[in-house]
Amino acid sequence: MTKDRIDRRFxxxxxxNRAGFVAYVMAGDPDxxxxxxxxxxxxxxxxxxxxLGFPFSDPMAEGxxxxxxxxxxxxxxxxxxxxxxxxxxxxxxxxxxPLILMGYLNPLVNKGFEAFAKDAAAAGVDGLIVVDCPPxxxxxxxxxxxxxxxxxxxxxxxxxxxxxxxxxxxRTSGFVYxxxxxxxxxxxxxxxxxxxxxxxxxxxxxxxxVAVGFGIRTAERAAEVARVxxxxxxxxxxxxxxxxxxxxxxxxxxxxxxxxxxxAKAVRSARQDTx
Amino acid sequence: xxxxxxxxxxxxxxSAYPDAKGRFGEFGGLYVAETLMPLVLELDKAYxxxxxxxxxxxxxxxxxxxxxxxxxxLYFAERLTRHFGGAKIYFKREELNHxxxxxxxxxxxxxxxxxRMGKTRIIAETGAGQHGVxxxxxxxxxxxxxxxxMGAVDVAxxxxxxxxxxxxxxxxxxxxSGAATLKDxxxxxxxxxxxxxxxxYYLIGTAAGPHPYPAMVRDFQAVIGNETREQIxxxxxxxxxxxLACVGGGSNAIGxxxxxxxxxxxxxYGVEASGHGLDTDKHAASLTGGRPGVLHGNxxxxxxxxxxxxxxxxxxxxxxxxxxIGPEHSFLHDxxxxxxxxxxxxxxxxxxxxxxxxxxxxxxxxxxxxxxxLPQLAKEIGEGGVIVMCLSGRGDKDIFTVAxxxxxxx
Numbered sequence: 001m002t003k004d005r006i007d008r009r010f011x012x013x014x015x016x017n018r019a020g021f022v023a024y025v026m027a028g029d030p031d032x033x034x035x036x037x038x039x040x041x042x043x044x045x046x047x048x049x050x051x052l053g054f055p056f057s058d059p060m061a062e063g064x065x066x067x068x069x070x071x072x073x074x075x076x077x078x079x080x081x082x083x084x085x086x087x088x089x090x091x092x093x094x095x096x097x098p099l100i101l102m103g104y105l106n107p108l109v110n111k112g113f114e115a116f117a118k119d120a121a122a123a124g125v126d127g128l129i130v131v132d133c134p135p136x137x138x139x140x141x142x143x144x145x146x147x148x149x150x151x152x153x154x155x156x157x158x159x160x161x162x163x164x165x166x167x168x169x170x171r172t173s174g175f176v177y178x179x180x181x182x183x184x185x186x187x188x189x190x191x192x193x194x195x196x197x198x199x200x201x202x203x204x205x206x207x208x209x210v211a212v213g214f215g216i217r218t219a220e221r222a223a224e225v226a227r228v229x230x231x232x233x234x235x236x237x238x239x240x241x242x243x244x245x246x247x248x249x250x251x252x253x254x255x256x257x258x259x260x261x262x263x264a265k266a267v268r269s270a271r272q273d274t275x
Numbered sequence: 276x277x278x279x280x281x282x283x284x285x286x287x288x289x290s291a292y293p294d295a296k297g298r299f300g301e302f303g304g305l306y307v308a309e310t311l312m313p314l315v316l317e318l319d320k321a322y323x324x325x326x327x328x329x330x331x332x333x334x335x336x337x338x339x340x341x342x343x344x345x346x347x348x349l350y351f352a353e354r355l356t357r358h359f360g361g362a363k364i365y366f367k368r369e370e371l372n373h374x375x376x377x378x379x380x381x382x383x384x385x386x387x388x389x390x391r392m393g394k395t396r397i398i399a400e401t402g403a404g405q406h407g408v409x410x411x412x413x414x415x416x417x418x419x420x421x422x423x424x425m426g427a428v429d430v431a432x433x434x435x436x437x438x439x440x441x442x443x444x445x446x447x448x449x450x451x452s453g454a455a456t457l458k459d460x461x462x463x464x465x466x467x468x469x470x471x472x473x474x475x476y477y478l479i480g481t482a483a484g485p486h487p488y489p490a491m492v493r494d495f496q497a498v499i500g501n502e503t504r505e506q507i508x509x510x511x512x513x514x515x516x517x518x519l520a521c522v523g524g525g526s527n528a529i530g531x532x533x534x535x536x537x538x539x540x541x542x543x544y545g546v547e548a549s550g551h552g553l554d555t556d557k558h559a560a561s562l563t564g565g566r567p568g569v570l571h572g573n574x575x576x577x578x579x580x581x582x583x584x585x586x587x588x589x590x591x592x593x594x595x596x597x598x599x600i601g602p603e604h605s606f607l608h609d610x611x612x613x614x615x616x617x618x619x620x621x622x623x624x625x626x627x628x629x630x631x632x633x634x635x636x637x638x639x640x641x642x643x644x645x646x647x648x649l650p651q652l653a654k655e656i657g658e659g660g661v662i663v664m665c666l667s668g669r670g671d672k673d674i675f676t677v678a679x680x681x682x683x684x685x
């Protein structure tokens with residue numbers, strides 16, 4: 001059961017009394033080989049969990065940064081199966097870091113939920129986040145994933161009210177993802193004061209760790225969130241590095257990993273500063 | 276893949292669709308980001324209340340009569356009938372509505388709903404610009420700011436409508452992502468909505484998107500079919516043998532079709548745009564050339580590649596240039612209650628000219644796709660039969676595109 005890897009990681013983080021740093025990158029961005037190099041380097045750079053995006057032509061919840069990453073990946077012929085290949089290659093060298101795939105529903109519908117769950121489990125994938133699959137529509141996908149021991153990570157947002165919370169956390173495992181701003185990825189900044197009570201509420205309802213993302217671009221913000229949440233997710237700020245390194249002809253992998261380790265340090269030391 | 280649909284497989288009660296989960300059979304549903312879920316659920320509740328409120332319906336009827344100009348005429352297209360030979364052809368003249376297309380029927384309903392919900396900012400997507408113009412129009416009429424997302428490619432090919440929207444006080448935001456057409460405009464509108472959840476009403480223009488939009492837009496457009504039923508019985512003393520409409524997202528079509536679904540004697544035909552041809556990668560025929568998938572909040576037929584990536588649609592008509600279709604059409608297609616034909620760019624162009632020359636009506640290029648199928652259907656149904664076609668919009672907006680296609684400069 002691969003979801004154990006997520007549980008083990010959060011238990012270890014709890015024992016260390018620190019939040020986890022979750023790094024998001026897009027499969028095939030800027031190309032398949034470099035993306036694999038980045039993936040392989042992320043744990044040493046301090047990523048406690050990794051979210052690997054699979055590209056979609058119509059990423060409705062993404063801001064410009066991830067939209068462009070998706071387009072770069074598709075231009076390089078990255079696919080859902082190609083993403084699973086990357087996951088498998090990563091897993092061969094790392095048995096401990098949880099790997100969560102993130103994307104949109106249609107490529108999964110197209111592949112078939114059962115086939116996807118089987119291949120994903122074989123590739124060493126631990127969880128899945130699907131932006132456009134609310135709990136109301138998730139049962140067929142949950143059935144397929146549960147059969148293979150993969151967690152369907154649920155999203156909650158500032159608009160999720162008390163009434164919806166039970167539905168949102170039903171049939172979820174691993175952790176819950178709190179979308180800290182009403183908006184697309186990488187544009188608005190999270191309000192750390194508003195995040196704390198939301199995380200409390202969600203943790204109580206789900207009885208699971210809560211990772212916070214969508215509005216964290218800087219080390220300072222990551223540290224603020226890491227004081228109150230179980231994990232802080234950063235995506236667009238890492239992807240920006242890929243894009244700018246590509247433009248400036250710099251070493252992409254080095255640049256992304258150096259940004260990742262800056263963010264990881266901020267997350268790791270966040271609670272030490274306060275005590 | 277599917278066994279041929281039998282009449283006995285079909286529902287007895289068409290008003291039972293969509294079900295409580297927003298489904299038309301296996302199509303439709305509610306596939307949006309969690310941030311939007313509470314909003315679409317609130318919209319559903321507000322719409323159900325408005326639908327059952329006689330005061331809301333009376334207010335809507337008042338505006339449809341005095342502002343939109345309803346009922347629209349049902350016109351016997353005598354010269355086209357004679358030209359083609361066979362069944363009598365009637366046009367439901369939606370192009371005579373205020374703003375020149377059926378789009379205003381839906382916009383009027385939704386703007387009243389937006390006001391009722393206390394929303395203060397309107398956003399919309401548009402392809403050809405007809406829905407954008409209709410949205411800008413009702414927003415101006417009710418004093419609400421309106422932002423219209425429009426693919427940059429469409430902005431370039433529909434300049435008159437862009438200017439019209441500006442005159443009406445709307446801000447047109449060109450969308451450059453993806454293929455820069457209707458689907459990309461819809462993505463961008465959803466990004467705006469998810470960012471401005473407090474005050475914004477998303478006025479979707481077609482019978483697609485997450486529940487309740489497909490049902491709500493259908494209900495507001497059903498005025499087309501409801502009037503047609505009454506008018507044809509007055510003129511011919513009976514129901515038509517067939518109704519016909521062009522289908523992009525499919526709002527004019529579902530508005531015409533829905534009131535006839537229970538009448539088994541009435542054949543129902545939709546016409547999809549097959550662009551350069553179904554055997555090319557330049558068409559917009561989602562039902563004929565696509566597969567079921569999930570996009571823009573609903574499960575429906577989509578043009579997509581082997582990896583489930585959405586393909587760019589193509590049609591000479593910007594209003595049909597969409598790689599999906601409203602979920603109720605997917606349902607009607609699969610159960611066989613409606614048949615969906617296809618029409619190429621070239622066929623539509625010829626029909627456009629023929630209608631102008633014989634009837635003195637310049638039709639929208641969208642509507643011309645339906646006109647192009649009239650000769651075939653008029654013959655099939657034959658002398659003594661009656662066909663009603665929805666003439667969904669007027670073609671003034673298309674004169675530049677048509678001139679270009681005919682190699683003429685204006």
